[in-house]
Amino acid sequence: MSVLELDKISYTYDKKTYVLKDFSCKFEAGKVYAIVGKSGAGKTTLLSLLAGLDKLSDGKILFEGKDITKVDKYTYRSNDVGVVFQSYNLLPKFTARENVELSIDLSKKKVKNKKGLALELLKKVGLSEEEANRRVLKISGGQQQRVAIARAIAYEPKVVLADEPTGNLDPENQDAIMEIFKSLAHNDNKCVIIVTHSQDVAAQADEVYELKPNKSKSSKSKKKNHSEDEDDDE
Amino acid sequence: MYIFKNAFKNISRSLGRNILIGIIVTVIAASCCVALSIRKSSENARESNMKNLNITAHINVDRAYVMEQIQSSGVDMSDRSAMQEVLKEASGLSLDQMQEYAESEYVSNFYYTNMLILDGTDDLQPIDPNAEISSETDADEDSEEATEEATTEAQQQGPGMGPDGQQGPGMEGQGMDGQMQGPGMQQQQDPVTMMASQGDFKLTGYSADAAMEDFNTGVSTIKEGSMFDEDTEDMVCVISSELATYNNVSVGDKITLHNITDEDETYELEVVGIYKNNDSSSSMSTGNANDPANEILTSSKVVDSMVAASEDYETATAGDAEEEEEETTTNGIERQVLSATTTGSYVFADMDGYDNFESYLKDKEGDKYVLTSSDVASYEASLVPLENLKSFATAFLWVILAIGAIILVVLNMFNIRERKYEVGVLTAVGMHKGKVALQFMLEIFIVTIFSILIGTGIGAATSVPITNKLLEFQVQQQESSSNQTQSNFGRQQSGQQGGQQGGPGGQMGGQGTFSKGGDVTGPVNYIDSVSYAVDGVVVLQMVGIGILLSIISSLIAIIFIMRYQPLKILTERD
Numbered sequence: 038m039s040v041l042e043l044d045k046i047s048y049t050y051d052k053k054t055y056v057l058k059d060f061s062c063k064f065e066a067g068k069v070y071a072i073v074g075k076s077g078a079g080k081t082t083l084l085s086l087l088a089g090l091d092k093l094s095d096g097k098i099l100f101e102g103k104d105i106t107k108v109d110k111y112t113y114r115s116n117d118v119g120v121v122f123q124s125y126n127l128l129p130k131f132t133a134r135e136n137v138e139l140s141i142d143l144s145k146k147k148v149k150n151k152k153g154l155a156l157e158l159l160k161k162v163g164l165s166e167e168e169a170n171r172r173v174l175k176i177s178g179g180q181q182q183r184v185a186i187a188r189a190i191a192y193e194p195k196v197v198l199a200d201e202p203t204g205n206l207d208p209e210n211q212d213a214i215m216e217i218f219k220s221l222a223h224n225d226n227k228c229v230i231i232v233t234h235s236q237d238v239a240a241q242a243d244e245v246y247e248l249k250p251n252k253s254k255s256s257k258s259k260k261k262n263h264s265e266d267e268d269d270d271e
Numbered sequence: 272m273y274i275f276k277n278a279f280k281n282i283s284r285s286l287g288r289n290i291l292i293g294i295i296v297t298v299i300a301a302s303c304c305v306a307l308s309i310r311k312s313s314e315n316a317r318e319s320n321m322k323n324l325n326i327t328a329h330i331n332v333d334r335a336y337v338m339e340q341i342q343s344s345g346v347d348m349s350d351r352s353a354m355q356e357v358l359k360e361a362s363g364l365s366l367d368q369m370q371e372y373a374e375s376e377y378v379s380n381f382y383y384t385n386m387l388i389l390d391g392t393d394d395l396q397p398i399d400p401n402a403e404i405s406s407e408t409d410a411d412e413d414s415e416e417a418t419e420e421a422t423t424e425a426q427q428q429g430p431g432m433g434p435d436g437q438q439g440p441g442m443e444g445q446g447m448d449g450q451m452q453g454p455g456m457q458q459q460q461d462p463v464t465m466m467a468s469q470g471d472f473k474l475t476g477y478s479a480d481a482a483m484e485d486f487n488t489g490v491s492t493i494k495e496g497s498m499f500d501e502d503t504e505d506m507v508c509v510i511s512s513e514l515a516t517y518n519n520v521s522v523g524d525k526i527t528l529h530n531i532t533d534e535d536e537t538y539e540l541e542v543v544g545i546y547k548n549n550d551s552s553s554s555m556s557t558g559n560a561n562d563p564a565n566e567i568l569t570s571s572k573v574v575d576s577m578v579a580a581s582e583d584y585e586t587a588t589a590g591d592a593e594e595e596e597e598e599t600t601t602n603g604i605e606r607q608v609l610s611a612t613t614t615g616s617y618v619f620a621d622m623d624g625y626d627n628f629e630s631y632l633k634d635k636e637g638d639k640y641v642l643t644s645s646d647v648a649s650y651e652a653s654l655v656p657l658e659n660l661k662s663f664a665t666a667f668l669w670v671i672l673a674i675g676a677i678i679l680v681v682l683n684m685f686n687i688r689e690r691k692y693e694v695g696v697l698t699a700v701g702m703h704k705g706k707v708a709l710q711f712m713l714e715i716f717i718v719t720i721f722s723i724l725i726g727t728g729i730g731a732a733t734s735v736p737i738t739n740k741l742l743e744f745q746v747q748q749q750e751s752s753s754n755q756t757q758s759n760f761g762r763q764q765s766g767q768q769g770g771q772q773g774g775p776g777g778q779m780g781g782q783g784t785f786s787k788g789g790d791v792t793g794p795v796n797y798i799d800s801v802s803y804a805v806d807g808v809v810v811l812q813m814v815g816i817g818i819l820l821s822i823i824s825s826l827i828a829i830i831f832i833m834r835y836q837p838l839k840i841l842t843e844r845d
Contacts, residue, residue: 090699090838115701126696126841130284142273143701188700 039063040195040228041087046096048082056082059096062246066195069222069229071242078248080232081123084200087230088120089113100196115143119189121199125181127173133159133184134169137191144192158187162217179210186217190227197221199231203238215241274706278713292682292715293722296820299675300726301733303816306671307809308734309664309741313657320650326619327484328628328644330372332363336638364640369615372635377628380618382482385574385611388470388560389528392537397471397559398517470531473560474567476574478502482616483568485548496522496544503570509544513564520545528567533606536584538577540569574611581609622647656745660738672816679824683715687831694832695840708832712825719824723817730813731805 041064048057056079064070074080085091086098089110098105105113114120119140127136137155141148148154159169162183164176173181182202189197199218203211215238221227222243231238239245282289341354364372366383373381391397477483480501485491495515499507510520520526520542530536548563559565585608619625629642687694690711697707 085838088699111698111701111703113701114699120699122699122841124841126699128693128696130281130693135280139273139277140700 038065040066040101041230042099042102043087044097044099046086046098047094048079048086048091049094052094055094057086057248061096064196064228064230066228067222067226068243069218069231069241071239071245072230072232072248073234073236073239073245074248075234080234080248081200083248084120084198084230084232087196088118088198090120112145115140116145116192117194118196118198119192119194121182121185121189121197121202123200123202123204125173125178125185127181127184127188129172129174132170132172133164133176133180133187136173136184137187140188140191146192155187155191158191159184162187163213178205179207179214182206182210182214183217186214190221190225193225194227196228196230199229201233201235202231203233203235208237211235211237274710274713278710278717281710281714282717288686289714289718292679292686292718293725295675295678295682296719296722296817297726297729299671299678299820300723300813300816301729302671302726303668303675304727304730304805304809304813305734305737306664306668307812308730308805309738310661310668311806311809312738313654313661313664316657317654320653321622324621324646324650326622326625326644326646327616328619328625328642328646329614329616330364330369330632330640331643333638333641364615366613366615369613372632373615373617375628375631377619377624377631378617379620379624380479380481381615382477382479382618383571383613383615384478384482385476385571385578385613387474387476387574387577387609387611388472388531389474389538389609390471390531390534392527392529395472395518395520395526395528397565398513398562399559470560472528472565472567474508474528474569474574474577476569476571476611478571481618486546489549491546491548493544494547496542499543499568499570501570502572504572504576506538506540506573506576507543508540508567508569508573509546510542510567511564512545512547514567515542515545517564526567530581530606530609536581536606536609538580540567540573578609578611584608617642656742656748659745660741663741672820676820676823679715679719679820680827683824684827684831687711687828691831691835691840694835695837698835698837699841704832704835708825708829711828711832712821715825715828716818716821719821720814720817723813723820727805727810727813731809734805 043060043062045059045061046057047055047059049055060083072080072083082091086093089105093106100108100113100117127133128139131139134152134155137158138151141151141154156166156169160166164180164183164187168176168180173184176184182205186197186199186202189199197218202218203214206214218229218231219241222229231242233239366385369383370381372378480498481487483491483498486493486498493509494512496509498509499505508526510526515521518526522542522545525539525541528538528540546568585606617628619628625642625644625647632640632642694707698704
């Protein structure tokens, strides 16, 4: 059963030009999905819609069968999906650990030792305790990206959304981050959806959806490893 | 719980900004605290002094009302004698009536003074500052003429006529001024004649020790001998040290006074005490009897007995009326019996008693009589600087609050705009906007309350000296204004000249006086310091101000936060 299902979703800024038009697809747990496409194809918009940060013009997004427009979007974001933003969006006055702890605080997850869990997660993504206790502005871009991932998975959401997670990283860090995502999907049974324009990242995904901007009223999904359908032109 | 934790973290990690807000709030709080404490001090001073205020009041005829009645009754206003008749009828209360009112439940004490104007014999001469001028400028013969003229005037006015305003020990400033008794008459007299016409001595009888206000307040003190017993009927008296020295009188000596219209009607009093008047205002007096040094004090019963004796003397000498008439014709003097001017004083335990009695009096007598008290007027006058300061403090408080609120709103507006990104991140990761707003409010609240407490502490420590300094300035201004009037006009301000305005009441049947208002009779003792200012009420008010300022300044934060869309913020940031 799919964790997340898009049912003919459309999005337009001005009711004339559609960024997405009647786009449908399904995302399952235990897989890494890559959404690729050129600039302006609507990749980030799609991610925002999946995260409940923007409103659909038409269609439905179903999380575990429930329309996300019918549930509290804050609860949805703080419990059901974890978002890794392109520019990390960490709280600059907080330390890496405090950023992770905050996401645990916001969720319904009952944790006795939040500090311990935060440190453990940060260690899992490659940050030492000393680095974990630094303010986020005092650590590198790669480390900030890891903090953002740790924050997104701290409350064990079923879906992890990542917007260009490797965009600002060197190839070494890029591979390390991808390993984390693959581990989350394959070992922790999370549904990981990565928006990227990197072919290397897409190559490591289990499935790839390509959005084409030149067909403004259509989108295209492309299966790679675990595909059931070939193309899905609309 | 995490909201509190995050709020404290944000405060500690944005110290610069919060210290700036804190300093501003502290200054506002200290200013508000001083302003509130001034208001509180004023209220405290009013309440506490009002509680301790022993109010002495008098029932007087409302002159304006009487004049209105005369006009409406159709009396020919050009006929002064007809008006005099009406005025005589509108006299003050008799002693019996006064005592009847004294039975009221609102009155805590009642006493009265009765007063006679008498002349001295050759052995007892009044202190007369003008005597030197007279002796230098006039021959003895002229002086005698002047005395004779004076006696003639006394005949017109009657022996019981009171002094022209100047009060003696214990007397309140009241009475009818000169206008009421025929203005033209006095204007035609030369000053020496006018003074002599009032007699040499004022004999004041007191019904109770409480009536002797100057002795109770320490203005006058017994220097030799002792005070006569309360309610004594013995022919004893107490005289001033100046008079004793001037006439070489000692305690135990006897002095003789006589009716100013009849030298043969004499009264002998034994001097049992000599007092010293510490008030040096006697030089301002006009007329011998008006000079406090020439005032002779005794019991009211002694005065009563003298009045009774005068009536007996009149009866006894009635047989010789024909002969006397001849004598009168010869000297131009018509003999009159002694008639005392009685002034009743009602004492009230507090303002409520005074107010209730005032209503009671109005119910009984209508508008004819008014209750007047120099104590209330004096007390109100003493509060003027503090009341002025209170008004200033109230205005200052509102200005500070308005400016403070505007500054805080602007600061917080910039603060929220600066933290827009934080709002975007928090809402993007799933924090409700309401909780974000609550956290921001909490931060503002913590900083504000903390600063308010520091400001209140500073205000509490400085409010008393600041209040006293401002009060000193106010008192100086008030006194300066009063002194200006005094130096320019030679008299005190209208609200402070009851004593000078008061006139003789004796002509009106010797009972009661005319006056329109309980004016302040002497220099006003302004409240010029406060001992404490900040109490629990002020602290609570300060906390209230803190909450109010927090809410006002937070409102802008809430509005901004509610309007923000996380995606828009984060996109703009990217």
